[in-house]
Amino acid sequence: MIKRSFKGGVHPLSRTHEGKQLTRNKAAVVFEPEYVCIPMNLHLGAPSEPCVKKGDIVKERQVIANPVGFLGLPIHASVSGEVTEVSEKQQLGPKKVMCITIKNDHLHTLEEPMEDIGTCETADPKKIVERIKAAGICGMGGAAFPLHVKLTIQDEKYADTIILNGAECETHLTSDFRTMLERSDDIVAGLRAIMRAMNCKHGIIAIEDNKPEAIEAMKKAAAGKEGITVRQLKTKYPQGSEKQLITVVTGREVPRGKLPIDCHVIVTNVATAAAVKSAVEDCRPLVRRVTTVTGKVKCPMNLLVPIGTNVHDLIEYCGGYDGEAAKLIAGGMMTGPAAPTDNFSITKAMGGIVVLDAKEAVAFEEGPCIRCARCVSVCPIGLNPAKMKQYCDANDMEGAKRNNVMDCIVCGCCSFTCPANRYLTASFKNMKDRITLASRLGGKK
Amino acid sequence: MSFNVSTAPHIRTKESTSSIMRNVLIALLPCLIAGIIFFGFLSLFVVAVCVVSCVVFELLFELAMKRPVTIKDCSAAVTGMLLGLTMPVTAPWWMCVIGSAVAILLVKQAFGGIGDNFLNPALTARAVLLASWPGRMSGGAFVTPNLLGKYASLPAIDALSKATPLAGGQYSILDLFIGNIPGTIGEVCKIAILLGFAYLLITRVISWGVPVIIVITTGVFGWLFGLMKGGETLNPLYHMLSGGILFGAVFMATDYSTCPMTALGQIIFAFGIGLLTAVIRVFAGYPEGVTYAILFMNIVTPLLDKYIKPRIYGEPEKEKKGGEKVA
Numbered sequence: 001m002i003k004r005s006f007k008g009g010v011h012p013l014s015r016t017h018e019g020k021q022l023t024r025n026k027a028a029v030v031f032e033p034e035y036v037c038i039p040m041n042l043h044l045g046a047p048s049e050p051c052v053k054k055g056d057i058v059k060e061r062q063v064i065a066n067p068v069g070f071l072g073l074p075i076h077a078s079v080s081g082e083v084t085e086v087s088e089k090q091q092l093g094p095k096k097v098m099c100i101t102i103k104n105d106h107l108h109t110l111e112e113p114m115e116d117i118g119t120c121e122t123a124d125p126k127k128i129v130e131r132i133k134a135a136g137i138c139g140m141g142g143a144a145f146p147l148h149v150k151l152t153i154q155d156e157k158y159a160d161t162i163i164l165n166g167a168e169c170e171t172h173l174t175s176d177f178r179t180m181l182e183r184s185d186d187i188v189a190g191l192r193a194i195m196r197a198m199n200c201k202h203g204i205i206a207i208e209d210n211k212p213e214a215i216e217a218m219k220k221a222a223a224g225k226e227g228i229t230v231r232q233l234k235t236k237y238p239q240g241s242e243k244q245l246i247t248v249v250t251g252r253e254v255p256r257g258k259l260p261i262d263c264h265v266i267v268t269n270v271a272t273a274a275a276v277k278s279a280v281e282d283c284r285p286l287v288r289r290v291t292t293v294t295g296k297v298k299c300p301m302n303l304l305v306p307i308g309t310n311v312h313d314l315i316e317y318c319g320g321y322d323g324e325a326a327k328l329i330a331g332g333m334m335t336g337p338a339a340p341t342d343n344f345s346i347t348k349a350m351g352g353i354v355v356l357d358a359k360e361a362v363a364f365e366e367g368p369c370i371r372c373a374r375c376v377s378v379c380p381i382g383l384n385p386a387k388m389k390q391y392c393d394a395n396d397m398e399g400a401k402r403n404n405v406m407d408c409i410v411c412g413c414c415s416f417t418c419p420a421n422r423y424l425t426a427s428f429k430n431m432k433d434r435i436t437l438a439s440r441l442g443g444k445k
Numbered sequence: 446m447s448f449n450v451s452t453a454p455h456i457r458t459k460e461s462t463s464s465i466m467r468n469v470l471i472a473l474l475p476c477l478i479a480g481i482i483f484f485g486f487l488s489l490f491v492v493a494v495c496v497v498s499c500v501v502f503e504l505l506f507e508l509a510m511k512r513p514v515t516i517k518d519c520s521a522a523v524t525g526m527l528l529g530l531t532m533p534v535t536a537p538w539w540m541c542v543i544g545s546a547v548a549i550l551l552v553k554q555a556f557g558g559i560g561d562n563f564l565n566p567a568l569t570a571r572a573v574l575l576a577s578w579p580g581r582m583s584g585g586a587f588v589t590p591n592l593l594g595k596y597a598s599l600p601a602i603d604a605l606s607k608a609t610p611l612a613g614g615q616y617s618i619l620d621l622f623i624g625n626i627p628g629t630i631g632e633v634c635k636i637a638i639l640l641g642f643a644y645l646l647i648t649r650v651i652s653w654g655v656p657v658i659i660v661i662t663t664g665v666f667g668w669l670f671g672l673m674k675g676g677e678t679l680n681p682l683y684h685m686l687s688g689g690i691l692f693g694a695v696f697m698a699t700d701y702s703t704c705p706m707t708a709l710g711q712i713i714f715a716f717g718i719g720l721l722t723a724v725i726r727v728f729a730g731y732p733e734g735v736t737y738a739i740l741f742m743n744i745v746t747p748l749l750d751k752y753i754k755p756r757i758y759g760e761p762e763k764e765k766k767g768g769e770k771v772a
Binding site: 010012013171243247253254255256257258325326327328329331333334335336337338339340341342354356360361363364367368369370371372373376377379380381382383384386387404407412415416417418419420421423425426429 | 447448449450451452453454455456457458460461462464465515518520558559560561701702705706707708750754755756757758759760
């Protein structure tokens, strides 16, 4: 069964798509910062281990940190120049993280390219996966999950469909949209490479119908390519959520507590596919990405920036804040974390920065639940957020678990729609983290 | 430079508890206006007494209990308005005050305030008044409308001569629809109720399911039970338009706190109300069953919420077949 939509969901900023309007017609501009500060936790999993020290001269694309553990990825210098600092710094997360600061000499001295493994159509499947790891590619849609791990599956499992996520259902962000317009051929080539690596016949590029230009561009790029189709999706949040996307595109559901591969699907972001193409054919690691800087900045735009670019510098480049900025969000308004300062780095998964003024950044006062059941009707998973919140407020981990808090995808729909402004999503995220932590600690005993 | 930090999502709908309650108040205005037209300005007085005393009781209780004062969310005003509109125009002011006290103090606040009451406050208050002063709340208390209240004299309180339309069947469908019948202030004019219903649908305060199912179930089963019982039976349309069924279905049964949260639960809830109303109307020899039908289903609601759960994404028993090829 093929659907265009899924159960539940909301339409934030629906009428005009006003958030995206600011930057959707702005092609990505290259930005060269004076320095980059690259955090070692660019991807999910253990932070990488720096292999350069202060005073070293590094070339662009040179490995500066080695992978640690199963989920580890190497990190490459995104500019050439001198390493001025290897130290722990505050980034977006709660804890300080080891960062490598490189002063940009603007010479673009390039590291020797990686070994030639052929094109996306001819490369050896095993080598493609190895290359994806060596190029430091992780999901660029937000979760930063290392792609090679997704592609390394147990023998009895198989994938028959690769879905490229071009839904970009978050508010404001247009970086994926611009990537689809500007690098459509690369995206298709990257998808072919992933399909080749997984020995998989179907590739689907899924795009929301508020981006007709992107659908057009991708259709054109996919024309004549075997097994690749472009699917138009209804515009609705959270259309780009992995589970919802799989159901809409394939009619399958990811079994509870399992991964997409358990229903034979692999989902990754369109920008990731473009990075795969660069890694395989052009032998280039992932050191730059397109990011949207928008909201209350003087000149909202899309920028192609080296990983590790400081957000403050980016905003200066966009003309500075437009008026009094009150909130800075790393990502879209529905899921992006709010940053306490603008002194942090662009990571591989950061699709945009949204600046809000005081009027938009209101603190919502939580009222009592009126049982209006709006949260129940918008939950794309079929949970009862109102009930889960009672258990979360009562600090009852068992009760929350019984009410399926672990199935929550933290999409924010319930909080968005709640007339009493209850902090539903935040409670669930907190509770999920605590349950995960407790089970981890329990396992060690 | 430092910024406000809060958890995602950073955007909320413009809807709030008070905007919803305000919309309900607006939706009730046509009924109030129709009441004034049919029963005179005395009906405005009855409703006003209910609204003011509900708000005052809520304020006093919250001040006394040192709880945050919630009268600004308009929910007490809605309760008062609903209570007032389900009173006969002849209701004395002290009955309005007692009803408001029951609604706010006993039913709403004693159980934790907005959202925590398990019975509809206005309807429970009406049931209490109905049981305490049946003569003043039904039968003879209902005056026949006369435009702008120019009826000759108030009927004797204890007289049960004036029957509500349900007991007889002497009113035409058109009279029932326009509201040219005896009844409580808000329930008589079906045009006004439908206007309010339309407004609630447009503003998305409620969905159409519950009211429509209630009204249709009542009509169909009222008619069927009438056939089973033998003798004269009222046709379904008559059942749907008479008594408080339409008002109850649109404004009372859709109360958030006391109706189930899931779609299936709401369907069962609505069907139950319709069925019970028909049973009470036809078999109980008591013409007005809507109040008790809704209150009964209010009590069933926690059970419905406990046992009816929406299907969770990826639940194994209904798991879609994997491996099917995608075009």
